[in-house]
Amino acid sequence: MSQRVVVTGGAGFLGSHLCERLIDRGDHVVCLDNFLTGSAANVEHLQGRSGFRLVRTDVTDYIHIVGDVDVVLHFASPASPVDYLRHPIATLKVGSIGTLHALGLAKDKSARFVLASTSEVYGDPEVHPQPESYWGHVNPVGPRGVYDEAKRFAEALTLAYRHTHGVDTGIVRIFNTFGPRMRPDDGRAIPNFIRQALAGEPVTVAGDGKQTRSICFVDDLVTGILAMAHSDHSGPINLGNPHEIAMLDLARWIIDLTGSQSPIVHIERPVDDPTIRQPDTTLAEAVLGWQPEVEVGEGLTRTIEWFRAQERRHAFDVPPLDPQATEHILRGE
Ligand code: NAD
Numbered sequence: 001m002s003q004r005v006v007v008t009g010g011a012g013f014l015g016s017h018l019c020e021r022l023i024d025r026g027d028h029v030v031c032l033d034n035f036l037t038g039s040a041a042n043v044e045h046l047q048g049r050s051g052f053r054l055v056r057t058d059v060t061d062y063i064h065i066v067g068d069v070d071v072v073l074h075f076a077s078p079a080s081p082v083d084y085l086r087h088p089i090a091t092l093k094v095g096s097i098g099t100l101h102a103l104g105l106a107k108d109k110s111a112r113f114v115l116a117s118t119s120e121v122y123g124d125p126e127v128h129p130q131p132e133s134y135w136g137h138v139n140p141v142g143p144r145g146v147y148d149e150a151k152r153f154a155e156a157l158t159l160a161y162r163h164t165h166g167v168d169t170g171i172v173r174i175f176n177t178f179g180p181r182m183r184p185d186d187g188r189a190i191p192n193f194i195r196q197a198l199a200g201e202p203v204t205v206a207g208d209g210k211q212t213r214s215i216c217f218v219d220d221l222v223t224g225i226l227a228m229a230h231s232d233h234s235g236p237i238n239l240g241n242p243h244e245i246a247m248l249d250l251a252r253w254i255i256d257l258t259g260s261q262s263p264i265v266h267i268e269r270p271v272d273d274p275t276i277r278q279p280d281t282t283l284a285e286a287v288l289g290w291q292p293e294v295e296v297g298e299g300l301t302r303t304i305e306w307f308r309a310q311e312r313r314h315a316f317d318v319p320p321l322d323p324q325a326t327e328h329i330l331r332g333e
């Protein structure tokens with residue numbers, strides 16, 4: 001049966017893929033976004049399709065939706081370290097006040113609520129891989145604290161609404177996800193490496209590049225989120241691909257896949273940069289019957305192809321990110 005779904009942050013990378021999948025299967029979508037780190041261009045192809053509405057809204061102000069709502073997917077928040085360090089207060093506000101408003105909407109409409117939380121709640125983990133039972137190792141006063149603590153607060157608030165107001169809530173802890181529609185200047189490793197490799201520029205690996213991430217293609221993640229939206233599990237549930245890779249190996253892989261001649265250069269490692277990260281996805285498999293299906297190499301190839309197509313359309317003709325500025329921001333100065 002068709003549902004009416006509110007997606008906050010729906011014009012962002014993940015949000016736009018969620019909106020697209022929902023519209024494709026016949027649901028109605030109200031996409032709320034203030035375009036802080038996302039763009040209307042991400043959902044341009046959905047404009048005019050039956051059941052899709054884009055509303056420019058800052059969810060920290062107020063959320064007002066006329067009519068029934070079945071599901072609220074709360075994805076509004078800067079997500080890349082460069083973005084949230086550029087917007088530290090907006091990040092804390094959307095994680096706290098924005099989550100409060102999104103929960104209030106779900107309560108008012110008796111809707112299912114799903115919070116996009118993050119593997120960053122585990123900080124620089126001392127347990128590997130990370131199960132949901134691990135409390136994490138987060139520095140609240142380090143530069144990443146603005147994001148990590150906003151998400152930890154959002155998780156606590158979500159459970160308070162579940163226990164106090166009986167809202168049907170779920171929390172997903174999303175691990176590093178990549179794919180088409182990532183901004184080439186968002187500063188995350190994969191879009192940075194692809195953009196640099198395609199431009200023949202040096203590929204910037206932080207530190208010695210031995211730090212790891214586990215990377216999931218966006219299509220798999222969207223399937224997991226929608227499975228969570230349709231379950232009544234409270235979570236938190238880890239969603240991510242356990243395929244773990246060192247950043248230096250990832251840089252070499254992307255250079256190889258793009259056929260680039262780019263050299264690798266080493267830049268300073270950001271403060272509190274997690275050293276290892278890998279989801280334990282046992283719970284997602286057991287509760288949602290979910291596991292990633294797209295091979296990482298296949299996902300990277302599809303992402304590179306999308307970046308190439310954007311370049312052909314000159315869609316990226318924006319001033320390139322100044323790497324010095326990025327390093328400075330990542331140091332939290
Ligand atoms: P993104 O920056 O592309 O998308 C976030 C969207 O939220 C943007 O469109 C932005 O404009 C919007 N937004 C920010 N503040 C807002 C506000 N106050 N009101 C309305 N809209 C607002 O990032 P993303 O990678 O798509 O991440 C989406 C969500 O998933 C975030 O909550 C993020 O924390 C979470 N997440 C993402 C990843 C990942 O690997 N991509 C990993 C863990 C968690």
Ligand code: UDP
Nearest residue numbers: 081187188189190192204205206211247273
């Ligand atoms: N990183 C890198 N070069 C870059 C951007 C990031 O080596 O140009 C490193 C970063 O220091 C981290 C890893 O890649 O160790 C993943 O960073 P990203 O910003 O993609 O994700 P997050 O740190 O939020 O997991």
